[in-house]
Amino acid sequence: MLGTCIENVRSMMPLVHNITNYVTVNDVANVLLACGGSPIMSDEPEEVEDITSICGGLNINIGTLNKRSIEAMFVAGRKANELNHRLLLDPVGAGASALRTNTAINLVEQLRFDVIRGNISEIKTLAFGSGSTRGVDADIADAITEENLDAGVEFIKDFAKKSSSVIAITGAIDLVSDGDKCYVIRNGRPEMGKITGTGCQLSAMITAFIVANPENKCEAVAAAVCTMGVAGEVAWSRMQEGDGNATYRNRIIDAIYSIDKDILDKGANYEIR
Amino acid sequence: MLGTCIENVRSMMPLVHNITNYVTVNDVANVLLACGGSPIMSDEPEEVEDITSICGGLNINIGTLNKRSIEAMFVAGRKANELNHRLLLDPVGAGASALRTNTAINLVEQLRFDVIRGNISEIKTLAFGSGSTRGVDADIADAITEENLDAGVEFIKDFAKKSSSVIAITGAIDLVSDGDKCYVIRNGRPEMGKITGTGCQLSAMITAFIVANPENKCEAVAAAVCTMGVAGEVAWSRMQEGDGNATYRNRIIDAIYSIDKDILDKGANYEIR
């Protein structure tokens, strides 16, 4: 059951190294604390090997990449692979610039990622070597809907097999696949798209979940995705008149802080294909 | 009417490239989402041309400038000019260091800015080549008041003509001028000065407004300034006992999220001189 996965995070309190963007980094840190993990951020090439060595997992997010942080991603990623630590890639904005696309593709080629999480446009960019994104948001034409769901499930399974990673594509419908089975998840709220960084937060949370559940990686990823979606629903139910995206952001993190095994198992809305 | 300007932002959802400081960047992103825009941040010289090409406007904020980001500002700014994208400068702390003053002045000399927004000390520094600021806040001696308003209106009109930009000087009284007319705006609350980054947020929002209203730039800037001021008033009316600047910050973004044409037209308090 998915609920066990979050229990394991709360009892293990995994330390997660984040090389991430400066836009959403504070929320990433607070979400890791909310779900039971512990964050550390470092993007200086000279120290990332030391930092990643004391952590259980490394979350690489290319949201505001620069030459220094790109070097740090490769150095830290190789160390994480060497130590058999969990490794996740969030290819933020892949497709929006040649540097992002190439960096994401090179990372996938040179490192073994346990999980790659992105929106559909970012994942298509990785799968096909180029893509169309609308900045850091998915192209609407790419969106996974009930109508094209079969094709989406086939696509994610193929790419998961090809990349030997668990793939998570998040959007109105979320897909999580290890190449064999595919979780089709229908949690969350459309208003979450009006908050910056829910994707970045989720990627960090997934990293904590796979560190704490190394034997069930695909299930752990699905559990983290459902946790974020259920938190979005719980938070929405607490919104009052006049509240907007700033309050919603806080309430989502609050909801993650409060979610336990039972709330997650009861709220998770998914099927396996 | 100003209300039409925000309607245009919400229907167009303009993508705004921000080269901005890491202090207030998360609020900047959430404010852009709250007003109907879409944010992307990038300050790596190697990718900023790509990023700015897919956006409608570029917001350059020198709040925590460094040599890499300064290079990115010029590279991206030239590209934005070349593509005839909207371009805004927020000269945060101009006057507080030689590097900030010189960078701001060089940017204004080498690029065509649609809008320059700052506090009175920052704008005076740009206008006169040197100035006195109190860190990132305006010098109290410079403040525009009802007593020296005529001189302030004359100053902003002159500088707008000289710089061929719409100038926005924000403070207790806000001025917006294209050199011809001057909006004198009396919205907002003094307590907004106790929140970090309301100026940065406003600059990003102005960029979205001018992208969505290219034919009425001066009016669009005034509309964005009024939106921030009205949001500050609405947010203040929702404050409860024990609330402070953190809650006020959230409520202002919430209020921007909720503002529509009618609220803005009813709440905007300005005269044109």
Add this chain to the structure above:
Amino acid sequence: MLGTCIENVRSMMPLVHNITNYVTVNDVANVLLACGGSPIMSDEPEEVEDITSICGGLNINIGTLNKRSIEAMFVAGRKANELNHRLLLDPVGAGASALRTNTAINLVEQLRFDVIRGNISEIKTLAFGSGSTRGVDADIADAITEENLDAGVEFIKDFAKKSSSVIAITGAIDLVSDGDKCYVIRNGRPEMGKITGTGCQLSAMITAFIVANPENKCEAVAAAVCTMGVAGEVAWSRMQEGDGNATYRNRIIDAIYSIDKDILDKGANYEIR
């Protein structure tokens, strides 16, 4: 009395230069504003001398250090010493990487710090030249408890004498010592550990307090530590069902915004040894 110290901050409004990490920087800025100070951030070596010259104090936090910001720390720190400005070190994560440990030790050797604030593991790393930390959190084995309090008091007094700085070790029990006397402070809530950056916020606030109270540095540091602890208690008393660490974060900053002399004097819970 400690309450006088915060009154002095509110009347002086000291400008504080922060070279700090990008994870918690926004909260640091808002906490400085909440307590009555004024923040400015700059980590570009070329401008930090200018910036620190116009401030009363400099807060150096190594939380996401990189080679550029390390250079800025030394350049700005030397200038602050030269101008006899107040100078604080927050050795975030000292012990977690060789770069952090060496940077922190070199800073202490080459600059005169008025205050060094960290958790017990970070301070032990500075005192003994190496240490064990759990990322950016203290090692539980190191924690100061009622059982080992005498040894903790002896340790901090020794290190304060040796370093000629006021030392603040924060945790479940906080210690502040100038080598002569030691404040043993029992304010705050354990849930504050579930928010990222309360330590960073406190370091910035301490800097503002010592700028405004230069003649009573040790007392000013104790007053800032008590302010943060009392704010944590006040904020906790306002928590409602469903609130979590995001809301708690906001309420703590709100509480600092609202604290005055009387609330602080009444709420501060300390003894002097």
